[in-house]
Amino acid sequence: MAMTGVLRPGHVQIRVLDLDEGVRHYRDVMGLEETGRDEQGRVYLKCWDEIDHASVVLRQADRAGLDFIGFKVLNVKTLNQLEADLKEYGVKTERIPAREMLETGERVRFVVASGHTIELYAEKAPFGNGCGPVNPAPWSAQSERGIAPRRLDHALLYGPNIEEVRKLFVDVLGFTMVEHILTPDGSANQVVFLSCSIKSHDIAFGEFPEPGKLHHCSFLMDSWDHVLRAGDIMSMHKVPVDIGPTRHGVTRGCTIYAFDPSGNRFETFKEDRTPYPDHAPLTWTFDGLVGEGGLDYVQRKLHETFLTVVS
Ligand code: M3P
Ligand code: FE
Incomplete structure (x- = not known):
């Protein structure tokens, strides 16, 4: 493509x-x-x-x-x-x-x-990334400093009317819905994961009564080892951790959710899918989000903060 x-x-x-x-x-x-x-x-x-x-x-x-x-x-x-x-x-x-x-x-x-x-x-x-445009080095001193994510990866945003937003991103901006989580009664979407690439998501929206809220901004790590190392660094600096290290069932991403000093959640995330635009979306039931490990595949539990804490 x-x-x-x-x-x-x-x-x-x-x-x-x-x-x-x-x-x-x-x-x-x-x-x-x-x-x-x-x-x-x-x-x-x-x-x-x-x-x-x-x-x-x-x-x-x-x-x-x-x-x-x-x-x-x-x-x-x-x-x-x-x-x-x-x-x-x-x-x-x-x-x-x-x-x-x-x-x-x-x-x-x-x-x-x-x-x-x-x-x-x-x-x-x-x-530039410090590696130069000709005969580039594979990494630089900057790639070893702090948690050092590779790039801004995606954001999850909470607000009302996400069906309308999903339609706009798909019909006008050319995104595909890669995965979605249904509401408890199964009649609508609780969260939609939208991609303009072959990433599991470039943006996601969760249904929430208050408009314009941030759930998290996510940063791409190279490997599960790097996610764990990010956790070590969070602990060294007493960064408040919300969830993880674990794997999301949804998107299969390896993850830690934590908070910046102002209470904005951020994620250190290792991508683990390559969904092409012709792939049908994967569906998670609301029960699956909890009991089947949609949110936390290792512990198979909900973590109440996922649904309630936003900035
Ligand atoms: C992410 C991600 C849920 C998983 C959220 C996933 C709603 O934040 O980056 O894959 O269970
Ligand atoms: Fe995320």
Whole structure:
């Protein structure tokens, strides 16, 4: 498959209650690289193997959570086409000028029915991964510092009307639903896992009464060993862990859920699926989420926080 359209989640803007504390967590414990600060006071960071300028932007605010998630699309022509498609579908879009985010081109911004702000953009200046473009080394000093995830992988967002959101991502943005968890009575979706690639998900949405909530931002680790090493580092720095290390039955991902100092959940995650767009979605019943290990395959238990704790 030649990849076109929406390529991947490229940036998240996360609200933190204290900027210095947030930077210490994402830069020094997670091991992301700081790539810039802007006049609004936002701090830009990237994972070691990401090429573009920044994937995590921290903004100090009086409440935690997610300002927006941005997806990189193939090129400007694709951006214009997707904007036209969104408008035709009845979605109100707004253009955020180039350079409003450091090193980033124009963004097309819209709000979905779950209350989340989504962006599409085509241009972000390359920063490199420290390995060089010619005869590159396989890794660099940056890949060994802190937890050192390879890239921003996905986010799980909680809010109302996820069926409407699923339809928009599938019908307009070209995502496929890879897996889904049904509600307790089986009549609707509790969580949908949506992919624009052959990742198990590039974004997921969970049904929740309050709009615009963040469940977690997820960061890709190289291996199960690296997930466990991430757990060691979390313990060394007394990072509060929510669940894991374990494996999700849903997506098969190896995981730890933990919290940043502001209470934003994050995940260190090892992908373990390659679902092509022609593969039929996998279904989890709500009972399966618990008793069949959908959430925690090793312990086969629910962990109440999964359904209730968001930022
Ligand atoms: C993830 C993931 C559930 C699993 C969640 C999965 C709802 O966060 O990244 O695979 O059981
Ligand atoms: Fe996840």
